Amino acid sequence: MFPAVLRPIVEFKGVTRAYGSRLALDDISLSLEPGDLTFLVGPSGAGKTTFLKLINRELRPTKGEVWVDGVAAHSLKASRVADLRRRVGVVFQDYKLLPRLTAKENVAFGLQVGDLRISDAEAMDRALDALEAVGLGDRGSSFPNQLSGGQQQRVAVARAMITQPRVLIADEPTGNLDMETAWQIMALLENVATFGTTVLVATHNVEIVRRLQRRILTLVEGRLVRDQPAGGIGRMEWLASASS
Amino acid sequence: MARLGIVVKDALPRAAMARTVVGNTFRYLFFGAARNWFRNIGSIAPALGSMTLLLLMAGVAGLTGFAINNLEQVESAQASLLHVYIRDGAPSADISSLWDRLAADPRVANVVLVTKAEALQRAQSIPGLPQIASASDSNPFPASLDVQVKSIDDMASIAALVRTDTAVDPVNPSSYDKGAYQRIQTVIFGIAVAGLAFLAVLAFVAVTVTINSVRAAIHSRRDEVTIMQLVGAPRWMVRGPFVVEGAITGALAGAAAGLATFGLTMAGISAGTDTFARFAPGITFSVAAIAGVIVLATGVGLGSGSSLVSVRRHLES
Numbered sequence: 001m002f003p004a005v006l007r008p009i010v011e012f013k014g015v016t017r018a019y020g021s022r023l024a025l026d027d028i029s030l031s032l033e034p035g036d037l038t039f040l041v042g043p044s045g046a047g048k049t050t051f052l053k054l055i056n057r058e059l060r061p062t063k064g065e066v067w068v069d070g071v072a073a074h075s076l077k078a079s080r081v082a083d084l085r086r087r088v089g090v091v092f093q094d095y096k097l098l099p100r101l102t103a104k105e106n107v108a109f110g111l112q113v114g115d116l117r118i119s120d121a122e123a124m125d126r127a128l129d130a131l132e133a134v135g136l137g138d139r140g141s142s143f144p145n146q147l148s149g150g151q152q153q154r155v156a157v158a159r160a161m162i163t164q165p166r167v168l169i170a171d172e173p174t175g176n177l178d179m180e181t182a183w184q185i186m187a188l189l190e191n192v193a194t195f196g197t198t199v200l201v202a203t204h205n206v207e208i209v210r211r212l213q214r215r216i217l218t219l220v221e222g223r224l225v226r227d228q229p230a231g232g233i234g235r236m237e238w239l240a241s242a243s244s
Numbered sequence: 245m246a247r248l249g250i251v252v253k254d255a256l257p258r259a260a261m262a263r264t265v266v267g268n269t270f271r272y273l274f275f276g277a278a279r280n281w282f283r284n285i286g287s288i289a290p291a292l293g294s295m296t297l298l299l300l301m302a303g304v305a306g307l308t309g310f311a312i313n314n315l316e317q318v319e320s321a322q323a324s325l326l327h328v329y330i331r332d333g334a335p336s337a338d339i340s341s342l343w344d345r346l347a348a349d350p351r352v353a354n355v356v357l358v359t360k361a362e363a364l365q366r367a368q369s370i371p372g373l374p375q376i377a378s379a380s381d382s383n384p385f386p387a388s389l390d391v392q393v394k395s396i397d398d399m400a401s402i403a404a405l406v407r408t409d410t411a412v413d414p415v416n417p418s419s420y421d422k423g424a425y426q427r428i429q430t431v432i433f434g435i436a437v438a439g440l441a442f443l444a445v446l447a448f449v450a451v452t453v454t455i456n457s458v459r460a461a462i463h464s465r466r467d468e469v470t471i472m473q474l475v476g477a478p479r480w481m482v483r484g485p486f487v488v489e490g491a492i493t494g495a496l497a498g499a500a501a502g503l504a505t506f507g508l509t510m511a512g513i514s515a516g517t518d519t520f521a522r523f524a525p526g527i528t529f530s531v532a533a534i535a536g537v538i539v540l541a542t543g544v545g546l547g548s549g550s551s552l553v554s555v556r557r558h559l560e561s
Contacts, residue, residue: 056474058560078479078560085476096471100283113477116268117261159475 007070009034009166009198010055015064015074017050017222024050026222027064032200034166036230037193039209040202042219048202051219052169055200056088057081069166086114089160089197091189093172095152097144103155104128104140110159130158134188150181157188161197168192170201174208182208272481277488287464288493291457291550295497295543298450303505303539305446307527309439310535314526316432323428324396327358327419328406330387338411339389346391351402353392360387386413454546458490459554469558479559486555487548494547501543502536509535 008031017025025047032038040048053059054066057073066073069087076084097106107127112118118126131140134154144152153173160168170189174182186201186208193199203209209216218226281288328346330339339357346355358366363385393399403420406412462469472482509532512520520527 058474081560082473082476082478085474090474096467096474098468098471100280110475112268112272113472113475113481116265116272118268119264120268120271163476 008032008067009036009069010200011065011067012054013065013067015054015061015066017047017054017059018062023222025054025061025219028224029064030217030224030227032167032198034198035193035196036215037190037199037201037212038215038217039212040200040217040219041204041206041209044204045221046219047222048219049171050222052090052171052200052202055167055169056090057084082114086163087166089163089165089168091153091156091160091168091170091173093175095144095149095156097152097155097159099144102141102143103131103136103147103151106144106155107131107159107162111162114163126162127158130162131155133161134158135184148181149176150178150184153177153181153185154188157185157192161192165197167198167200170199170203172203173201174203174205179207186212273484273488277485278492280485281489281492284461284465284489287461288489291454291461292493292497294453294457295450295494295546296500298446298453299497299501299539299543299546300504302443302446302450302542303501303535304508305439305443306538307505307509307532307535308524309443310531311524311527312432312435312439315523316436318525319428319432320396323424324393324399325419326391326393326399326402328389328391329413329416329418330389330411331413332386334411338409342406342409342411343389346389346402346406349402349405351394351398353394355392356390358388358390360385363387386416450546451550455550455553458493458547458550459557462486462551462554462558466558469555473560482559483552483555486551490551490554491544491548494543494545494550495540496543497547498540498543502539505539506532506536 010032012028012030015025015028016023028051040051042048050059054061055068055073057066057068057076061074064074068084071084071087073084097103098109101109104124104127107130108120108123111126112120112123128137128140131137131154134157136151136154136158139147139151142151144155147155153176157173168189173189174185177185182205189199189201190212213231215230216226216228217224218228328342343355343357346352360383364383367385391402393402399420400422403418407417412418469482469486509527510529512524513527513529513532
């Protein structure tokens, strides 16, 4: 089954976000298409996290419009935010797993909070499937503190993906990981994008951005200074300075 | 590496779906809350302890207030009873005439004749008076017309009305004591005001301490609230378990305080039935049981309400 109209999954229209008098984002307009894997780069304080939080409606824009899968996130009431969140998977640098739940329960939790029609047994089955998909099928009964950072991040990816969201946003998903594990996580995220989920990754990891050659959005002091399309990037000396 | 894919399954039948939804809701709200409650007993313990103590104090204060209210009614009833002392040797006709006048007075509820013998018998049940009776060869206690006055404010005029009657003892015409009633009223009013003020302060402290304790417990789990919201949990799903946990805390604190209130009251009743009844009239087994139940219900309300208020602070707006 194909969508009747191919529309952007995420669309920013003249978005400005200010914290007091400081502009975190300044007049950003762009769109992300289904199945895109896009990197969001820029130095600390450039507005990357603010950008992601606007998609997830953790923040509202001061000005402009944010559309996510046809939902007006900029004007969404608090009581409707949960509906939006179920269309947006989120992966954090610090994983944000519930410490008192096992890996399987953490993943199932992501599924069941959105849909009470799913039985416990089915949720656990699907959570196990998702854990197997991220290579952790044998660690379902482990608690987060019994898992390495890379394993916890995989659980977080499985939790984010189990609801089959239209968008997955990842805020420094490899920030706490060694390079080898970081590549494993990125491979997972690439895999997610091939199934049609739009993936947006905020990162400082120049090596990953350079080698994957995907679309790159560069923020500096809240402004979108570069929108580099995927492939054929060539030399990217600018990237190192933009990400430092 | 395995690939993430879409899982397609047949929809459940409607009845099975309803069962699943109800089961999940119940499991999530109640079983989940109970499990979290036990897991977080360390952070909940201060709230549980302070709630128990405050609820116990509130229960005892409430029962004390109830007893004072009853005591006031008893005292008021006694204060509005006027003993009109009959002159020794007064003719029956005069006594009857006085009785008729008083009974016909619209300010009077009823009139009862107490003979000298009955007065003596009554005096013997009052501490100190039997010695006076035994010190005399004759019965020193006069006969009286006990006049129940409808309004305490009419006591003075009724006393003035009978003072000059020929059937009445001219030396000690009645039990009317102008200052006594005012003193009683002043004392009872003072106790009532102090009691209400104490209850108000206690209620304020109970609510403040409980909310702060519960807030601290929830604050220590703010990451959990944040994560739940970030993965798309609806607001009721975030709030619900915390409210149920609060209700569990409140119920346990209320049960402990209610049982202690009931136990203390019953201990007081059984330790000195007569004394207890005189100083705390109306406090019975039933009243103590009801007080215990009210304390329990207050605990549940206080716990769940505090949780509701506290968790709201961590919800996104």
